[in-house]
Amino acid sequence: MSVDAQALRDLDLPILGGDEGRTYRLGVMGGTFDPIHNGHLVAAEQAYCDLDLDLVVFMPAGRPAFKLDRDVSPGEDRYAMTLLATADNPHFVASRFEVDRAGVTYTADTLRLLRKAYPDNVEFYFITGTDAITEIVGWRDAADIARLAHLVAATRPGYDLDRAWDVVEASGVAFDVTYLSVPALAISSSHLRERVGAGQSLRYLTPAPVTGYLHKHGLYGAQAVPRICGGGAWS
Numbered sequence: 530m531s532v533d534a535q536a537l538r539d540l541d542l543p544i545l546g547g548d549e550g551r552t553y554r555l556g557v558m559g560g561t562f563d564p565i566h567n568g569h570l571v572a573a574e575q576a577y578c579d580l581d582l583d584l585v586v587f588m589p590a591g592r593p594a595f596k597l598d599r600d601v602s603p604g605e606d607r608y609a610m611t612l613l614a615t616a617d618n619p620h621f622v623a624s625r626f627e628v629d630r631a632g633v634t635y636t637a638d639t640l641r642l643l644r645k646a647y648p649d650n651v652e653f654y655f656i657t658g659t660d661a662i663t664e665i666v667g668w669r670d671a672a673d674i675a676r677l678a679h680l681v682a683a684t685r686p687g688y689d690l691d692r693a694w695d696v697v698e699a700s701g702v703a704f705d706v707t708y709l710s711v712p713a714l715a716i717s718s719s720h721l722r723e724r725v726g727a728g729q730s731l732r733y734l735t736p737a738p739v740t741g742y743l744h745k746h747g748l749y750g751a752q753a754v755p756r757i758c759g760g761g762a763w764s
């Protein structure tokens with residue numbers, strides 16, 4: 530199967546797989562990204578380098594399967610912030626692929642559709658944090674996920690890698706997981722949302738354009754202009 534560039538463009542997916550004489554490794558960083566933060570970016574960058582990925586595509590989930598019981602910001606806002614956060618990295622791209630899909634977003638569906646869209650010389654590396662990998666056994670059609678993608682489990686402060694390993698091993702599903710040590714950033718989107726609500730600075734926790742966006746659009750109770758902290762004599 531050769532690359533159908535127009536079909537990939539229509540799905541908002543990167544064009545990859547043109548040289549039939551080589552294998553391509555496409556990283557897929559899935560998340561709610563409400564908002565995206567440096568923990569996500571650092572994990573994806575480490576996966577890119579350590580696993581010799583050709584590209585990492587960031588996919589904000591349309592309707593995250595494990596967050597149906599809570600309010601999540603509109604996909605359009607989460608996608609826009611993901612686009613802003615990844616814009617300065619030539620090997621990161623943001624995709625609308627999951628945001629535009631109706632219904633609950635299941636990773637197995639995403640991987641099946643990716644498998645159809647790309648030729649066989651493109652392999653998928655689904656990147657998660659240790660917390661997510663511990664739950665993967667409970668994801669919809671987990672055996673299909675194992676068949677369709679390699680998994681990358683990035684260390685995350687507060688989550689035990691050994692436990693993740695035990696859970697995956699005990700599952701009886703033949704997941705191919707690479708456990709990846711990434712610089713520890715003890716931050717989460719929940720943490721960032723709380724900080725915004727409390728008028729605290731997000732500097733160095735997420736790229737500045739993301740902060741600009743969420744203030745401009747009043748997400749998480751943000752004021753139009755971020756509160757200036759510090760004494761102010763030198764700013």
Ligand SMILES: Nc1ncnc2c1ncn2[C@@H]1O[C@H](COP(=O)(O)OP(=O)(O)OP(=O)(O)O)[C@@H](O)[C@H]1O
Pocket residue numbers: 559560561562563567568569572656657658659660661683684685686714715716717718719720
């Ligand atoms: N600080 C971090 N370090 C490593 N991996 C992370 C970090 N934060 C999130 N991840 C991983 O990124 C993926 C997407 O995470 P998600 O968008 O749910 O962010 P979150 O910070 O966990 O959000 P929330 O606090 O709203 O639950 C998940 O696989 C998660 O494990």
Ligand SMILES: O=C(O)c1ccc[n+]([C@@H]2O[C@H](COP(=O)([O-])O)[C@@H](O)[C@H]2O)c1
Pocket residue numbers: 558559560561562590593594595596634635636637657661667668669
């Ligand atoms: O497919 C599933 O059953 C499933 C259940 C929970 C999470 N996921 C995916 O895992 C990624 C991280 O999810 P989350 O909820 O931690 O942002 C994101 O791409 C989700 O779509 C997928």
